[in-house]
Amino acid sequence: MSTQHHHEPGDDRPRAYGAGRALVAVYGILALAATARSAYQLLTKAAEAPLAYGLSAFAALVYVVATVALAHNGVRMRRVAWVAVAVELVGVLAVGTWSFVHPQDFPEATVWSHFGQGYGYVPLVLPFLGLAWLRRSDPARIARQ
Amino acid sequence: MLLTLVLVGALAVGLGTWAGVRAVRDTPVVGNQIPGMIAVEVGLVVQAVVVAVGLGRGASAGDPALLWGYLITELLLLPAAFAWAFVERTRWSSVVLAVASAVVVVLQVRIWQIWQGAG
Numbered sequence: 001m002s003t004q005h006h007h008e009p010g011d012d013r014p015r016a017y018g019a020g021r022a023l024v025a026v027y028g029i030l031a032l033a034a035t036a037r038s039a040y041q042l043l044t045k046a047a048e049a050p051l052a053y054g055l056s057a058f059a060a061l062v063y064v065v066a067t068v069a070l071a072h073n074g075v076r077m078r079r080v081a082w083v084a085v086a087v088e089l090v091g092v093l094a095v096g097t098w099s100f101v102h103p104q105d106f107p108e109a110t111v112w113s114h115f116g117q118g119y120g121y122v123p124l125v126l127p128f129l130g131l132a133w134l135r136r137s138d139p140a141r142i143a144r145q
Numbered sequence: 146m147l148l149t150l151v152l153v154g155a156l157a158v159g160l161g162t163w164a165g166v167r168a169v170r171d172t173p174v175v176g177n178q179i180p181g182m183i184a185v186e187v188g189l190v191v192q193a194v195v196v197a198v199g200l201g202r203g204a205s206a207g208d209p210a211l212l213w214g215y216l217i218t219e220l221l222l223l224p225a226a227f228a229w230a231f232v233e234r235t236r237w238s239s240v241v242l243a244v245a246s247a248v249v250v251v252l253q254v255r256i257w258q259i260w261q262g263a264g
Contacts, residue, residue, distance in 0.1 A: 022237040022244070025229060029222070029248055036214055044210070120251070 020070065023133050027067040030122060034060035034111045041108070049107050055095055056110035059123075062088050063111075066130065073137075082134055089127035092116055096124070146204075146260060149195050153188035154253040160185055161246030168239035174230035178242070182223050185249065189219050196260075207259040215259070219252045 038056040046053055062084055069081035096115035099106045109118030116123030135141070160181045164174065193216045199206075206212055226245040230238040 018233065018235045018237040021229070021233050022240040025225075025241040026244055028225075029244070032218065032221075036218065040210060040214065 020073065020133055020137055023129060024067060024071045026122070026126065027063060027070060027130075030111075030119070030126065031060065031063035031067045033119070034063050037111070041110075049105065052106045052108070052110050052113065055091075055112065059088075059091060059095075059111040062091065070130070070133075078134065078138075081130070085127050085130035085134065088123075089131070092123050092127065146195055146199060147257070149188070149192045150253050150257050150260075153185060153192055154250050156181070156185045156188055157246045157249040157253070161243050161250065164239045164242035164246060168236050168243055171236045172239065173234050173236060174226075174238045174242050179227070182227055182242075185246070186220070186223050189216075189223075189249070192216070192256075193220070196256075205262065207262050212256065212259045215252050215256050219249055219256075222248055 034056065038053060038060045041053040042057060066081060066084035066088060069077045069084055073081075092112045092115060095110075095112035099113035106113040111119060111123050115121060160178070163178060163181065167174070167178075196206075196212065196216060200209065222245040226238075226242045229241045232238075233241070
């Protein structure tokens with residue numbers, strides 16, 4: 001395969017790809033699921049819970065940005081990824097808590113309500129994995145090793 | 146409908162387990178797994194046809210837009226994992242295939258719920 005990344009002998013620094021690409025795949029699936037669901041909810045029943053479905057659409061946008069930024073992995077795009085993943089973490093924690101305090105605001109499951117229960121809690125775990133990956137794959141950090 | 150769902154779901158479980166084992170063993174997706182992916186994909190196409198025929202005959206399901214959304218999403222997952230396996234020749238292509246297969250299984254359950262009239 002032309003895209004194999006060969007390691008120099010004695011170079012035991014972690015690979016730049018691999019784990020990150022798998023993370024991009026999971027982000028991509030979630031971005032697709034969240035976008036499709038929020039589009040469907042907003043198009044068919046926006047009036048029922050505009051706030052919850054609006055937040056759902058915002059979450060979908062954040063996942064799309066995070067997916068693209070993580071996949072691009074350039075200097076500026078990595079900064080974008082840091083921000084997107086951080087927004088995601090704050091979002092899932094804030095909306096998750098909110099949906100338990102005021103369940104009537106969330107008549108139907110959205111990506112972030114109840115800490116992502118409807119998505120097997122993947123939305124809760126993913127930002128931690130994303131932050132861990134961004135830290136581990138930080139070029140400056142790898143260069144120091 | 147239930148038979149198709151369960152058969153395709155079982156195939157996807159098998160494929161996902163195989164990919165999971167290869168991921169744990171630090172090996173990428175191999176050519177041997179291509180027939181497995183094709184089998185699941187063909188099953189999914191058959192399933193979409195079964196749904197279309199069933200709805201055409203007036204079977205009542207939950208929201209048809211939601212149902213088709215899931216059916217089409219399912220069809221896209223394995224081709225994406227297949228393309229991924231060409232680019233990523235590490236264990237992580239196996240992880241991607243395992244995740245894609247797991248999502249197919251989850252969507253099979255959701256499709257069954259919608260088919261029975263749930264939202």
